[in-house]
Every structure is written in structure tokens, then in C-alpha cells.
Amino acid sequence: MSRAWLLDEGGAPIADALVLSHPEQYERLRAACPEAAPTAVLAGDPCFDRMLAARPYRDRYRRALGVRTGQRLILLNSTWNPESLFGDGGGDDVLPSLLPRLTSEFPADEYRLAAVLHPNIWHGHGPGQIRAWLDRARRAGLTPVDPLEGWRQALLAADAVIGDHGSVTYYAAALGTPVLLGAAPLDGLDPDAPISDFVREAPRLDPEAPLRPQVDSLLATHRPLPGPAEFTSSVPGESAARLRRLFYGIIGIPEPDGPALLEPLPLPPYEPPARTAPLRVLTRLLGSGEVSVVRHADPRSEPDGIGEAHTAVHEDTRDPGQLTLADVVFRYGEGTDPRFGSPALWTREVLARHPQCALAAYVTGGAECEVRTRAGDFLRLTAVPSAADADPAAYASALHAWLAAGKSLDELIAQGLAVRTGPTLHRVRITREGDRS
Numbered sequence: 001m002s003r004a005w006l007l008d009e010g011g012a013p014i015a016d017a018l019v020l021s022h023p024e025q026y027e028r029l030r031a032a033c034p035e036a037a038p039t040a041v042l043a044g045d046p047c048f049d050r051m052l053a054a055r056p057y058r059d060r061y062r063r064a065l066g067v068r069t070g071q072r073l074i075l076l077n078s079t080w081n082p083e084s085l086f087g088d089g090g091g092d093d094v095l096p097s098l099l100p101r102l103t104s105e106f107p108a109d110e111y112r113l114a115a116v117l118h119p120n121i122w123h124g125h126g127p128g129q130i131r132a133w134l135d136r137a138r139r140a141g142l143t144p145v146d147p148l149e150g151w152r153q154a155l156l157a158a159d160a161v162i163g164d165h166g167s168v169t170y171y172a173a174a175l176g177t178p179v180l181l182g183a184a185p186l187d188g189l190d191p192d193a194p195i196s197d198f199v200r201e202a203p204r205l206d207p208e209a210p211l212r213p214q215v216d217s218l219l220a221t222h223r224p225l226p227g228p229a230e231f232t233s234s235v236p237g238e239s240a241a242r243l244r245r246l247f248y249g250i251i252g253i254p255e256p257d258g259p260a261l262l263e264p265l266p267l268p269p270y271e272p273p274a275r276t277a278p279l280r281v282l283t284r285l286l287g288s289g290e291v292s293v294v295r296h297a298d299p300r301s302e303p304d305g306i307g308e309a310h311t312a313v314h315e316d317t318r319d320p321g322q323l324t325l326a327d328v329v330f331r332y333g334e335g336t337d338p339r340f341g342s343p344a345l346w347t348r349e350v351l352a353r354h355p356q357c358a359l360a361a362y363v364t365g366g367a368e369c370e371v372r373t374r375a376g377d378f379l380r381l382t383a384v385p386s387a388a389d390a391d392p393a394a395y396a397s398a399l400h401a402w403l404a405a406g407k408s409l410d411e412l413i414a415q416g417l418a419v420r421t422g423p424t425l426h427r428v429r430i431t432r433e434g435d436r437s
Helices: 021-031 034-040 046-064 096-103 119-124 127-139 151-158 167-174 196-200 210-220 226-232 239-251 320-325 343-353 390-405 409-415
Strands: 018-020 038-041 074-078 111-117 142-144 162-165 179-181 279-287 290-295 307-313 330-331 361-364 368-371 376-384 419-421 424-432
Touching: 018 021, 021 034, 021 038, 034 038, 034 119, 034 279, 038 239, 046 151, 046 167, 046 210, 046 239, 074 179, 074 210, 096 111, 096 127, 096 361, 111 127, 111 151, 111 162, 111 330, 119 127, 127 142, 127 330, 151 167, 151 419, 162 167, 162 210, 167 179, 167 279, 179 210, 196 226, 226 361, 239 307, 279 390, 307 320, 307 390, 320 419, 330 390, 343 368, 368 390, 376 390, 390 409, 390 419, 390 424
Parallel strands: 018 038, 074 111, 074 162, 111 142, 162 179, 290 419, 307 330, 330 361
Antiparallel strands: 279 290, 279 307, 361 368, 368 376, 376 424, 419 424
16 A cells, blocks of 8 residues: 555556556545545455355365365464564574474374465565475475465365465455464554454463364364455355456456356365375274274374374385384385385395384275284275275274284284374274285
8 A cells, every 4th residue: 555556656547547456445445645535446366355255165175185084174364574483594484383283283183284475475586495495394294385376275175274464364354264473564554454353352372382182272263353254255156247347447348248157166186295204103903993093294202192102204205214114014005006016025025124023014095004013914004985985094093003912813803903193083994805916
């Protein structure tokens, strides 16, 4: 709303039309730069309208990000100035200090983590530097979201957003998504603008305190703030028609026949977490073939909780030395991938290569894996009903816990395995397989 941005050197408005999404913007415009007020046109917000139209497809966007049954998607968001969540990349920024804690404090099977960083962050620091900063968190399960094409879909999929004063965080609040502000500067914001009210009223993240209790409390007590939903657009769903009418009016030709429509948000490519960091796994036998599994990716310290601990490591871990310590070694792939021969051959090779490993697991799909135990049993573990309920590598850790406790494999084959991750119970069928190579 600055005169320097709205008027030319002669004091005339630069734009033929200044598009506003809400009448409150017009009142601030008239006070700040009355010369530009005649150019104002109330035309809504096409970006917000596309998100509103895409809401029915939320579950698809969640599946595209690999969010499984019972998981909560926590989305990190940062705008691009030095006071933002990411800041200028310096040592005092909130997000870089949070990244290793996020992936270690949130159990991998109960939470999914993704990040949307403003395009100017990628441009200012360079993609290589950003990928380097995010590398450890990415290997522990965080997914960077395309800042141009995928952020709206990720926002619709999110259960909570940790953000700042940027527009993406404000859109999240407008959609009714719980928001925690990890950075909330008021300097540089119009004190009369709705975004300033939002920054003053939204709950704050305490970066020094444990993170999971703050997010869980936010989700349990969330009450949407009325301001963002009200002020993002006063004419939701009408932007396409209003903008087309404006554009053709400026050109001076009649509008085309038929309705004005916005391009629907595309379904993003499938992008599950690329979790190759070592997992510290806590397990408890709960009786009747039920095993509780809590997996922490790359924890900074031994995770809190009760139960027996073991280490599960993806074969493609950055640190091969971790494989010599692993109780469970696993990987993901097609069962017919000729590079690994077959799941039977791969599991046999892993146990021969790592004599301390008790179980090797080849995850062949979203609902099943094939495993070989140190005793030589070759087994298929399949979710019942067949669905992408949990990471099948968690089933392998549950089986390892059962066998490590001296329990009978035949008993488990007869009654089935029940794997509990957080509040969600997953039923798993175990069958003996022929040892094919």
C-alpha cells in the first residue's frame, strides 16, 4: 500500500487496475494512497479459490505424500526474509535448529514431516545449498515440497503447520488448519492489516521446549481464528469470473461465452518419505500376538519410552557402519527387480553379509514385506485387509521383537500379528514362503 510502489514519478497510478481480495484492503489503500484508490477492483483470490475447490481431494494429496493411516502430517513453512522461520540461513534461525529435533522427537510411524520453503529461499541460497541444509532431515523422513507446484496440495493435506508471518501460513489458518508460529515478527507489517492481528493472536512455538507435546496440544485444543478465513477473500469462489470480466473490460472486447473457470490443482506425484537414516525402535509385547512399535529416525539421544530397543537400518544408509550394528536390515523395491535377484536371495545375502543381524526385510509394496530370520525361516508379512496402513518395515521390527522375546513363530503364524503404532492397530498375516531364489 506504499505510495512509492503505487504511483509513478508524476504521481499517477502505475496500474490500470489494482486487484484486492477484501474491502478492508480498499480502506487501507484509500488511507495510504488515495490517488490509487480509483484503480481498486474487488476480485477475490484465485489461489485460495483453487484450494477451496480442491478440498474434496485431501485424502489423495495425503496419499501422494505417503501419509499413512493414523499418521499426522506436520508441514513446516517459511517465507523469505531474515525474520522468517528459515531466516537468512544463519545460526540464529529457528528452522535449521528444529530440523534434527523434529525428525527425532516425532515417532516415524505416527507423524509425517514435509517443508514448504518460499521460492526466493531456493533462489537466494541456491538449490544445492538448500538440499545440503535439509539433507540429514530428508534422510530421516522430511520431504521438501515443490514451492511452485506442490505447496497448495501439501497445505490441504496437512494436519498442522509450523510457520511464520508468510502468506502460506496465513492460507493454512484461513483453511482452518492448526498453526504454530515459530517466527512472528511484527516489524515491517502494517499494524492495521489482518496479518498483524493474526501474528499477535496465533499460538507460538517454543523452540526450546519439547516439540511433540506442543503439536499434540495444538491439535487437541485448536479453535480456528476467524480473521484469516474472513479476510483472505470476501468473495470466495468468484475470482475467476471477476478477474475475467476485469481483464476483458480493460482490453475492451466482449467476454467469451461460458463460465470462467480456474485450473484445478493437479495431483502431485507419489512422494513417500525417503527415510534411510537409522531407526531406533522401541517395542513392547502386549499379549495375544500384539506388539507396540515406536520408531524414531536418527534420534539425537536414546528415545524416551518403555520397551525393548533395537536398531533397524535401511541398506542404503549413508553410514555403512550402522549396518554392522543393525538388528534388522531392510530395503524397499519391486520383488522382481533383477538387481537384487529376488527377496529370497537378497535376504539370504544380507544375513550372510551381516552376521549380527537377526532379521532381513524386503518391502515389496505398501502393504507387505518378505523377511528372513536368522533361524532360516522365510516369511511373507501382509497387512489385513491389504492396504497402505503402516510401513511394512514396522511389521518386520514387530516380528523381530516377538522372536527376540523367545516367542513361538508357529503361534504367531496361526493367530496373526497385531502391530500397534500410536493409537492405530494394524493386523498382519504371516505365511511361510518357499525359499525361492
